[in-house]
Amino acid sequence: MSSEMVVKPAEGEVFDIELEEDFLRANREIAEKVRRRLEKSKVLAIDVMGSVGSGKTSLIESAVEKMKHRYRIAMIAGDVATTIDADRVEKHGVPTIQINTGKECHLDANLVDKALSRLALDDLDVLFIENVGNLICPGDFPIGAQRRVVVVSVTEGPYMVVKHPLIFQTADVIVINKIDLAAAMEVDPDMLAKDALKVNSKIKVIKASAKNGQGVDDFIKALELEV
Numbered sequence: 001m002s003s004e005m006v007v008k009p010a011e012g013e014v015f016d017i018e019l020e021e022d023f024l025r026a027n028r029e030i031a032e033k034v035r036r037r038l039e040k041s042k043v044l045a046i047d048v049m050g051s052v053g054s055g056k057t058s059l060i061e062s063a064v065e066k067m068k069h070r071y072r073i074a075m076i077a078g079d080v081a082t083t084i085d086a087d088r089v090e091k092h093g094v095p096t097i098q099i100n101t102g103k104e105c106h107l108d109a110n111l112v113d114k115a116l117s118r119l120a121l122d123d124l125d126v127l128f129i130e131n132v133g134n135l136i137c138p139g140d141f142p143i144g145a146q147r148r149v150v151v152v153s154v155t156e157g158p159y160m161v162v163k164h165p166l167i168f169q170t171a172d173v174i175v176i177n178k179i180d181l182a183a184a185m186e187v188d189p190d191m192l193a194k195d196a197l198k199v200n201s202k203i204k205v206i207k208a209s210a211k212n213g214q215g216v217d218d219f220i221k222a223l224e225l226e227v
């Protein structure tokens, strides 16, 4: 065989892959530390994942409005650059912390750990953490939350689950959002539900229209919280 037919890693390439695995391992270790920190203060944290525009913030707003008289709630918002979502949730009268990730398309446990230091954890019951709008790498980066939620909107089309199977494998709840628009979008929410159950038979499926409050009680119950 001629040497042109042999592919070899350039200097540093293999090392890069090992480094990536090290990062993921380090993240998992910090996530464990975050989990212990939350549990010590008896805080239930909910990692809310989903694409930009799926309705993560609307869902959190509706849930906060329903829950804030029963639970002491705070929110951490992850975003590449803005404070738009944190500002929206802050209007509901709960403490909010913004994490701006800069270039990163996901939250990691270290950033969440830092954000926790800005909150009076012992005075909280529930912490919503809105992840960066992305359905790929947040699945690889646990952040120590006890519940993981993925929000998918029917406006994103019929293939959101089959195209991103990994994130659903580790999720506890899928919220199929904006179901009031399903007919107009010609997207069948039951098909999305079926797809999710195919990759994770234990996932709880909630159909919602977060903006008008539909399904929000079911969402809260799916988190094993009281309405």
Ligand code: MG
Residues within 6 Å of the ligand: 055, 056, 057, 058, 085, 130
């Ligand atoms: Mg948002």
Ligand code: ZN
Residues within 6 Å of the ligand: 104, 105, 106, 134, 137, 138
């Ligand atoms: Zn990312």
